[in-house]
Amino acid sequence: MDTKLVVYNTITRKKENFIPLNFPFVGLYVCGPTVYSDVHLGNCRTFISFDLIYRYLLHLDFKVRYVRNITDAGHLEGDRDEGDDKFAKKAKLEKLEPMEIVQKYTLGFHDVMRLFNALPPNIEPTATGHISEQIEMAKKIINNGFAYEVNGTIYFDVEKYSKEYNYTILTNRQLEDLLVNTRELGGQNEKKGRLDFALWIKAKPEHIMKWPSPWGIGFPGWHIECSAMSGKYLGDVFDIHGGGMDLAATHHTNEIAQSEACNHKQPAKYWMHTNMLTVNGTRMSKSAGNGFLPGELFTGNHPLLNRGFSPMAVRFFMLQAHYRSTLDFSNDALEASEKGFKRLINAYSLLNKLKSSNSSEVDISNLSERCYAAMNDDFNSPVLIAELFEAVHMVNSIYDGNTKATEQDLITLKKLMTEFIFDVLGLKEETSQTDDMAKLIDFVVDLRTEAKYNKDYATSDKIRNGLEQLGIQIKDTKEETTWNKA
Numbered sequence: 333m334d335t336k337l338v339v340y341n342t343i344t345r346k347k348e349n350f351i352p353l354n355f356p357f358v359g360l361y362v363c364g365p366t367v368y369s370d371v372h373l374g375n376c377r378t379f380i381s382f383d384l385i386y387r388y389l390l391h392l393d394f395k396v397r398y399v400r401n402i403t404d405a406g407h408l409e410g411d412r413d414e415g416d417d418k419f420a421k422k423a424k425l426e427k428l429e430p431m432e433i434v435q436k437y438t439l440g441f442h443d444v445m446r447l448f449n450a451l452p453p454n455i456e457p458t459a460t461g462h463i464s465e466q467i468e469m470a471k472k473i474i475n476n477g478f479a480y481e482v483n484g485t486i487y488f489d490v491e492k493y494s495k496e497y498n499y500t501i502l503t504n505r506q507l508e509d510l511l512v513n514t515r516e517l518g519g520q521n522e523k524k525g526r527l528d529f530a531l532w533i534k535a536k537p538e539h540i541m542k543w544p545s546p547w548g549i550g551f552p553g554w555h556i557e558c559s560a561m562s563g564k565y566l567g568d569v570f571d572i573h574g575g576g577m578d579l580a581a582t583h584h585t586n587e588i589a590q591s592e593a594c595n596h597k598q599p600a601k602y603w604m605h606t607n608m609l610t611v612n613g614t615r616m617s618k619s620a621g622n623g624f625l626p627g628e629l630f631t632g633n634h635p636l637l638n639r640g641f642s643p644m645a646v647r648f649f650m651l652q653a654h655y656r657s658t659l660d661f662s663n664d665a666l667e668a669s670e671k672g673f674k675r676l677i678n679a680y681s682l683l684n685k686l687k688s689s690n691s692s693e694v695d696i697s698n699l700s701e702r703c704y705a706a707m708n709d710d711f712n713s714p715v716l717i718a719e720l721f722e723a724v725h726m727v728n729s730i731y732d733g734n735t736k737a738t739e740q741d742l743i744t745l746k747k748l749m750t751e752f753i754f755d756v757l758g759l760k761e762e763t764s765q766t767d768d769m770a771k772l773i774d775f776v777v778d779l780r781t782e783a784k785y786n787k788d789y790a791t792s793d794k795i796r797n798g799l800e801q802l803g804i805q806i807k808d809t810k811e812e813t814t815w816n817k818a
C-alpha cells in the first residue's frame with residue numbers, strides 16, 4: 333500500500349499526511365442532499381469529488397465506510413432556523429405528502445448519481461429515520477450545560493460553548509465579526525444569543541412532519557442530524573468529514589460545536605471541502621438563471637447550452653479541475669473535455685491491438701509513479717489526467733509503429749490505464765451505441781476488403797474516402813486492415 337497520501341485539512345488550513353485513526357479502516361462522512369427539489373449541479377460536483385476520493389482510498393486498499401446522509405426533514409429555508417420547512421412548502425406547492433416529495437427527489441438523486449457513475453455510499457441514513465438519536469444527542473448537550481429550552485424549542489448556547497471551545501475553528505473567523513454580521517431574526521427573541529441555533533424546534537399545529545420529544549411535539553434542527561448519524565455509524569471521532577465549502581461556515585461549524593458539547597471531542601480528524609461551480613465566470617445560482625440541472629446539461633435543453641453533453645463527458649470535465657478550485661462551465665470548455673475524453677477512451681481501445689517488440693522505449697513504472705504522485709497530492713485529478721494523456725501519446729505512438737514496447741510493458745500499461753481511468757476516475761466507456769457503431773464500421777471495412785480482393789478499386793476507394801470524411805482512418809498492413817476514429 334502506498335502511504336504517501338496527503339490531504340488538505342480545512343481545519344488546519346494545510347496539507348497533512350493522511351493517517352487513519354484505525355488503520356486500515358477509514359470513516360468517511362459526506363453531507364448529502366436535501367431532497368425537496370432536483371439535485372443541482374454544484375451538489376453533483378461535491379458528490380463526484382467525494383466519489384473520486386472514495387474510489388482512490390479503495391484503490392489504496394483502505395477499508396472505507398462511506399456514509400452520506402439524505403436530509404428529509406428539519407431543513408428550514410434559512411440555515412439559521414428561520415423560514416418555512418422546505419419539504420412542507422414544496423408539498424403544498426405540488427399538492428403532495430412531504431414524504432412523496434422526499435421519495436420523488438431521492439429517486440431522482442440516485443438516478444443522477446448512477447448516470448455520473450458515482451458509487452453508492454455504504455450507508456445512506458435519513459434524518460427521519462434517526463429522530464430518537466437526535467433527541468438523545470440534544471439531551472446530552474443539555475445535560476452538559478451547552479443548550480437550553482425555551483417553550484419547547486432547544487437552543488445551542490454558542491456563548492457558553494465559546495468559553496471552553498473555539499466556535500470558529502473551521503473558518504478562522506472572529507466571533508465578534510460573526511456577531512455583528514448575523515441578522516437579528518424576527519420572532520426569535522427567545523434565543524439568548526444571536527448565534528444560538530436550534531437543536532430541536534417546537535412544531536406549530538399546522539406543521540406536518542413532527543415527532544414527540546421530552547420537550548413536546550417538534551422536529552429536529554438541520555445541523556444535529558449529521559452529528560447524530562455520523563456518530564452512530566462512524567463513532568464519536570472518525571477520519572474524514574466532507575461537503576461543499578458553502579457548508580463550512582454554519583452547518584459544519586455547528587456540527588463541530590454539537591459533537592464537542594456532547595462528547596468533548598472534535599468529531600473528524602480531516603475536514604475536506606469542495607469548491608463551487610461558476611458559469612461563464614459568474615457563480616452558478618438559481619436566482620441568476622444560470623443554475624442548470626444535470627438533466628438539462630445532458631439534453632442541452634437550456635438557453636446557455638449549445639447542445640447536450642453526456643454524463644461521462646461532464647464527469648471528465650469536472651475531474652479536470654482540482655476539487656478545491658472553482659470550476660467554470662462554458663460550452664467551449666465542455667466541448668474540449670468531450671474531445672479529451674474521447675481521445676482517452678479511443679487510446680484505451682487500441683491497447684489490445686498493440687504489437688509488442690523485443691525491446692522497450694517506454695518507461696511505464698515512471699509513468700505509474702507520476703500517476704500515484706498526482707493522486708497522493710490531495711487527490712489531484714487534473715494532474716493525473718495530464719499523466720494519462722502521456723499514456724495516450726505512448727499508445728498512439730506504439731500503435732503507429734514509432735515506439736517500441738515489450739509485451740510485459742504493454743500488460744503493465746493496460747493495467748495502469750484500466751485502474752486509473754475506470755477504478756479511480758470512475759469513467760466508463762459510453763455505451764452500447766459506441767459498440768454498435770464499431771460493429772457497423774467493422775462491417776463496412778470488410779466490404780471494402782472484399783471489393784479490393786475483387787479488384788473493384790473504385791468501390792474500395794469510395795468506402796475509404798467516405799469513412800475518412802466521418803473521421804475514421806483506415807490502415808492497411810500486409811496481414812490485415814484496421815481502423816481508428818480520430
Ligand SMILES: [Zn+2]
Nearest residue numbers: 363364558583
Ligand atoms: Zn451535514
